[in-house]
């Protein structure tokens with residue numbers, strides 16, 4: 001969706017049909033390797049993406065919890081050193 005100006009404010013129409021126009025500050029930036037993709041912003045506003053994520057979590061909390069655990073071990077090595085990571089059982 002392209003950038004739409006309303007009252008001299010740059011914004012976008014959210015991909016969620018129930019949502020409508022919102023200023024660009026309500027959208028996360030969309031980048032690939034530091035370069036803007038498309039118009040540079042996500043198709044859905046922050047509120048809609050948060051709601052989408054929450055719905056995904058609610059539908060399958062166990063899978064998402066495992067994913068979150070795995071990524072924390074990969075990303076921050078210090079995490080496993082300072083705190084006990086739930087995925088690594090203490091032997």
Ligand SMILES: [Zn+2]
Pocket residue numbers: 014015016019020044045046047048
């Ligand atoms: Zn929205």
